[in-house]
Amino acid sequence: AQPNQCRRCCDFPSSVMLLPNPRVSRTSGDIRRHSNVSSFRAPLTHSQTKLSGRLDIGTGPALQTRHVQPITSSSDERTDVYGVCVIGNGMMGSAAARHLSLAGCKVASVGPAEIPRTSWDRTDIFAAHYDEGRITRKTDPNPVWAYLSQRSIDRYPSIEEDSGIRFYYETGHLAVGDFTSPTVQSRISNAEASGIDYDSLNQEQLEQRFPYLNFPGENAGIHELSGAGWVSARRQVDAQLAVARKHGCTVVHEEVVSVEKLPNGTSGNDAAFAVHTASRSLFAQKVLVASGAFTNFRSLLPRGESGTPLQLDLQLLTAQTVKVELNDQDKSRLANMPSVIFKGPEYWCYILPPIKYPDGNVYLKLGGGCTKTPPMERNGKTAALPGLPGKQILLSHDEVTEWYRSGGDPQAGNDLMEIVHEIIPGLNPISWHSDSCVTCHTPTAQAYIGEMTPSTPGLFVLTGGNGLAAKSADELGHIAAMCTLSEDGWGEQPLDRQIFSPRLVEAPGKCSSTGDQEV
Numbered sequence: 001a002q003p004n005q006c007r008r009c010c011d012f013p014s015s016v017m018l019l020p021n022p023r024v025s026r027t028s029g030d031i032r033r034h035s036n037v038s039s040f041r042a043p044l045t046h047s048q049t050k051l052s053g054r055l056d057i058g059t060g061p062a063l064q065t066r067h068v069q070p071i072t073s074s075s076d077e078r079t080d081v082y083g084v085c086v087i088g089n090g091m092m093g094s095a096a097a098r099h100l101s102l103a104g105c106k107v108a109s110v111g112p113a114e115i116p117r118t119s120w121d122r123t124d125i126f127a128a129h130y131d132e133g134r135i136t137r138k139t140d141p142n143p144v145w146a147y148l149s150q151r152s153i154d155r156y157p158s159i160e161e162d163s164g165i166r167f168y169y170e171t172g173h174l175a176v177g178d179f180t181s182p183t184v185q186s187r188i189s190n191a192e193a194s195g196i197d198y199d200s201l202n203q204e205q206l207e208q209r210f211p212y213l214n215f216p217g218e219n220a221g222i223h224e225l226s227g228a229g230w231v232s233a234r235r236q237v238d239a240q241l242a243v244a245r246k247h248g249c250t251v252v253h254e255e256v257v258s259v260e261k262l263p264n265g266t267s268g269n270d271a272a273f274a275v276h277t278a279s280r281s282l283f284a285q286k287v288l289v290a291s292g293a294f295t296n297f298r299s300l301l302p303r304g305e306s307g308t309p310l311q312l313d314l315q316l317l318t319a320q321t322v323k324v325e326l327n328d329q330d331k332s333r334l335a336n337m338p339s340v341i342f343k344g345p346e347y348w349c350y351i352l353p354p355i356k357y358p359d360g361n362v363y364l365k366l367g368g369g370c371t372k373t374p375p376m377e378r379n380g381k382t383a384a385l386p387g388l389p390g391k392q393i394l395l396s397h398d399e400v401t402e403w404y405r406s407g408g409d410p411q412a413g414n415d416l417m418e419i420v421h422e423i424i425p426g427l428n429p430i431s432w433h434s435d436s437c438v439t440c441h442t443p444t445a446q447a448y449i450g451e452m453t454p455s456t457p458g459l460f461v462l463t464g465g466n467g468l469a470a471k472s473a474d475e476l477g478h479i480a481a482m483c484t485l486s487e488d489g490w491g492e493q494p495l496d497r498q499i500f501s502p503r504l505v506e507a508p509g510k511c512s513s514t515g516d517q518e519v
Contacts (some may be wrong), residue, residue, distance in 0.1 A: 085284035093290030094240035095477025113253035129233035133352035134470035137173040141186035148472035163239035173228035174339035179220035208485035258299035313503035321367040408434035449500035
């Protein structure tokens with residue numbers, strides 16, 4: 001391929017393979033164990049060590065964290081035309097940059113670097129990957145999200161090996177809830193269809209296997225034994241960008257101010273777009289906007305027929321967590337804990353196992369919400385959502401910025417701490433604090449991937465994680481790369497493009513999120 005041209009990447013299977021595969025059932029005591037190997041599971045390229053505890057986070061002997069360094073040039077690079085400029089180098093954008101670079105495309109990945117929390121009053125752009133712990137799992141009630149996560153998780157070992165950065169910890173995953181609930185039944189069906197290795201546990205078996213956990217009510221559990229656990233969001237982004245750079249990607253740690261569609265012939269080169277930052281302009285044949293919750297808050301998208309800037313039909317929701325600092329005794333007794341999702345009659349929650357954070361302390365992270373607690377008010381109006389307790393709607397850039405800086409709602413933090421103490425009896429925290437994030441939802445409950453409008457060919461989007469995208473980010477980035485490089489705006493892909501088609505509006509805040517959140 002020429003320097004500014006792209007080969008098409010294509011390592012998809014011929015079909016999604018969501019139909020049942022031959023299954024071998026075996027018994028472990030009275031526990032029903034299902035061990036299948038999906039027909040599209042990629043072979044591991046290096047040994048993946050199961051952790052017996054959480055204290056060695058990020059300090060494996062062969063894999064060390066390597067941070068991506070930004071380029072420092074500030075010139076107007078008119079002669080340097082990229083095949084694709086990716087705007088946003090978070091979990092999905094960095095994955096897209098890697099896949100595009102591996103395909104032989106000349107790529108620029110542009111987005112601000114994380115800054116210390118003490119300096120957040122000086123910025124109004126944030127990212128959901130500013131954290132260590134994100135749950136990763138191959139089971140999901142939705143078959144599309146299950147497929148996306150399976151494809152992503154199967155690539156973790158090769159990404160770690162290629163980058164030299166460890167970000168994945170295979171601690172297993174436990175989903176708990178009423179056995180008759182649709183989400184539990186759908187999760188089981190999709191796991192069996194895809195060949196996921198899991199144990200089905202009743203209430204008594206849950207108590208025997210996880211004596212340190214207490215789930216109120218009569219529940220069933222789905223315990224994923226392998227290919228699940230958690231990832232460091234920060235280091236996954238570092239790893240993606242490190243591999244992309246190794247294959248020629250230019251990483252620019254600056255905020256994009258605007259995207260300009262260039263009239264034919266005015267640029268003096270093959271560029272169709274100019275991507276402007278405060279210090280430079282980058283020129284590209286195509287642009288992929290992967291800027292998450294901030295996509296509608298900058299001049300990144302085209303204007304409609306009336307001249308009004310178009311916006312993606314997105315709904316931004318608050319997300320809140322608590323981080324509980326553990327003492328040595330709790331570190332020890334929770335050392336083999338899996339990542340957890342629980343849905344009960346009074347609250348839902350997800351829990352990350354003990355993780356060592358950059359400050360040197362070990363924290364247990366929990367997020368979720370209580371159905372019994374009245375929703376907080378924002379601007380005098382309640383914004384509770386059916387099926388999403390603890391979630392509130394954010395309607396403007398100022399509200400998003402305020403929420404990120406706030407660290408969360410104090411009452412919601414107290415509610416989450418009550419949940420922590422109920423599910424993990426006897427916990428004796430050294431300290432705890434709350435934190436805030438934002439999830440980006442679509443009316444289809446699927447990510448947006450595709451070309452924006454026929455009037456702006458070459459401008460693509462990748463956003464709308466719906467609170468589900470961390471574990472599935474690599475495959476979402478892969479699909480976006482295929483979509484961007486193809487001649488027809490989609491390419492030879494096993495999933496229907498209509499699943500991911502972007503929806504546009506000319507007024508913000510119109511999206512109605514569907515379904516409930518899984519992490």
